[in-house]
Amino acid sequence: MKTLEEKIRELPPELRQEVEDFVEFLLEKRLRRVWGGKKLRQDWAGALSEYREQYTSLELQKSP
Numbered sequence: 001m002k003t004l005e006e007k008i009r010e011l012p013p014e015l016r017q018e019v020e021d022f023v024e025f026l027l028e029k030r031l032r033r034v035w036g037g038k039k040l041r042q043d044w045a046g047a048l049s050e051y052r053e054q055y056t057s058l059e060l061q062k063s064p
Contacts, residue, residue: 048060
């Protein structure tokens with residue numbers, strides 16, 4: 001019996017792309033299930049920018 005990789009290699013390029021798209025879809029679907037459909041928030045990005053000159057990232061990690 002052929003492996004999945006061997007079967008995919010036998011496909012023409014346009015079908016390989018379709019397989020890749022489907023795999024991406026499955027991975028995203030799994031992440032949505034794991035995170036309960038919630039997207040990661042990134043509204044905190046840049047919140048410490050005012051301390052950029054005062055502290056290093058290592059100092060901030062070690063602070064209590």
